[in-house]
Structures are given as C-alpha cells and as structure tokens.
Amino acid sequence: SSGQQRTEEFRKVNVLMTVPALRDGSFTLAESIAILLYLARKFKTPDHWYPSDLQKRARVDEYLSWQHVSIRGKASKLFLTKLLLPILTGQPVPPEKLESVAEELNVVLKQFQEKFLQDKPFIAGSEVSLADLVALVELMQPVGVGHDPFEGRPKLAEWRRRVEEALGTQLFQEAHEGILNISNLTADRIAPELLEHFRHQLLKQ
Structure with missing residues (x-):
C-alpha cells in the first residue's frame, strides 16, 4: 500500500508498474501466475505442484486460466x-x-465447486497443486474483511482444511497474517495514487 511499485527503480523491473514482479539476475517477469510457474519450473518443486502428467497439468492450467x-x-x-x-x-x-x-461471489463459488472441485480432494485430483494454492489465496481476501465464503459450504471448508494441511497450518497462517489483520487499515497508510485509482474503480460501479 506504500506505492513503492510507482518508483522509477521499480519501473526497471516491470514497466507496467504493478505488483507482483520478479527479477532473477537480468531476467524480469510480471504477473503472479507467470511468476509462480516460472519458480516452480526453475526450482524443480515437487511434481504435484505443477504435474508433469499431461492431463493433471491441463487441469491446473484450466483453473489458472479461468x-x-x-x-x-x-x-x-x-x-x-x-x-x-x-x-x-x-x-x-x-x-x-x-x-x-456477495451474490457475484456466490455464483462463481458454485461454479468452482461444480466444475473444478467436484468430489475430488483437490482441483487436479488426489494431490494439492498450484491451482489450489491460487484459489485459496484469493478466497482469503473476503475472510480478511469479515465475509467467510466457507461458512455453510462444507465441501469447500473441507477442501480449505486439506490445502492448509498440505501447506502446513503455521506457514499458512503466517502467509495470511497481513490479510487477516487488514481491517485496521486507514487512509493514511495507502499511497494517494492508489486511493485515487480505487476511487475511480469502486465509485463508478
């Protein structure tokens, strides 16, 4: 929220001046999904995160595209x-x-459960993948502002529990500490240009 991505130094990493962005030596990369896939391939993460199996990988790609x-x-x-x-x-x-x-979110949650989760433990099948990680990270945003999308959805809540366990509960909590305490945010902690950006985005809806 400090607006550090608006600096000229950051522009050298990402000319779009958006976060996240990655610099790896002389190589730079923008967009969160592209960064995740790059890191998974570079560091040869365990296969289940981005499966080598063609159809399992296609399931991950399908969700990431949707x-x-x-x-x-x-x-x-x-x-x-x-x-x-x-x-x-x-x-x-x-x-x-x-x-x-809230109703807009309800619609896509129904689609997520019916199309992507179905009766499987995880999106790509029996093992956790980047698709599950990305999905849960996004669904923690409403939780941070007091809207629990898992309440009243036992299948979704069980999926969340499995993903948390696969990641490690302590690591999961540490990673989401900021979002879970976001309700204390005040205007003076947000860069003015970001406030103006969101003003146009939210007030025109």
Missing part, C-alpha cells in the same frame, strides 16, 4: 468494496451494494 475474472475478480471486488469504500466515502457500504457483490 480464475482471473471469476474467483479472483469477484473475491477481490468484495474485499475492496468492504475495505475501501467506507474509507473513500466516509459512509458504511450500502446493504444492497454488499448483497450484490
């Missing part, structure tokens, strides 16, 4: 609405607005 405007898009929209709209307007979020963005 999630941008679905799980990621709707979860982040709810997150930003609940977190930033009150900061920008000085008023509580109108109930009908919250209901609308």
Whole structure:
C-alpha cells in the first residue's frame, strides 16, 4: 500500500508498474501466475505442484486460466468494496451494494465447486497443486474483511482444511497474517495514487 511499485527503480523491473514482479539476475517477469510457474519450473518443486502428467497439468492450467475474472475478480471486488469504500466515502457500504457483490461471489463459488472441485480432494485430483494454492489465496481476501465464503459450504471448508494441511497450518497462517489483520487499515497508510485509482474503480460501479 506504500506505492513503492510507482518508483522509477521499480519501473526497471516491470514497466507496467504493478505488483507482483520478479527479477532473477537480468531476467524480469510480471504477473503472479507467470511468476509462480516460472519458480516452480526453475526450482524443480515437487511434481504435484505443477504435474508433469499431461492431463493433471491441463487441469491446473484450466483453473489458472479461468480464475482471473471469476474467483479472483469477484473475491477481490468484495474485499475492496468492504475495505475501501467506507474509507473513500466516509459512509458504511450500502446493504444492497454488499448483497450484490456477495451474490457475484456466490455464483462463481458454485461454479468452482461444480466444475473444478467436484468430489475430488483437490482441483487436479488426489494431490494439492498450484491451482489450489491460487484459489485459496484469493478466497482469503473476503475472510480478511469479515465475509467467510466457507461458512455453510462444507465441501469447500473441507477442501480449505486439506490445502492448509498440505501447506502446513503455521506457514499458512503466517502467509495470511497481513490479510487477516487488514481491517485496521486507514487512509493514511495507502499511497494517494492508489486511493485515487480505487476511487475511480469502486465509485463508478
């Protein structure tokens, strides 16, 4: 939230000036999914994260291609609405607005369970993969602002438990400490240009 990605130094890493971005020697890379896949290949992570099996890998790729405007898009929209709209307007979020963005998330959660999770332990089958990691990270955004997408969805809650166990519960909690304490965020801790960006994004909806 400090706006460090807006500096000229950061522009050398990513001309788009967005996060995340990676510099590996003289090589630079943007976009979170591209970075994850690059790191998985470079460091030869255990096969289950990005399977060598053609069809299992295709399942991971399928989810990663779908999630941008679905799980990621709707979860982040709810997150930003609940977190930033009150900061920008000085008023509580109108109930009908919250209901609308929550319903958008409900729709893609139903699609996620029916299409991608089905009755499998994980998205690609019997083992956890990058697809599960990316999905759960996005679904923790609403949790951070007090909207629990796992409540009332036992299949989804069990999937979350399995992914947490596969990652290690302590590591999972440490990785999400920031998002789970985000409700304490105030306007003075957000870079002005970011506030302006989100003002245009949220108030036009």
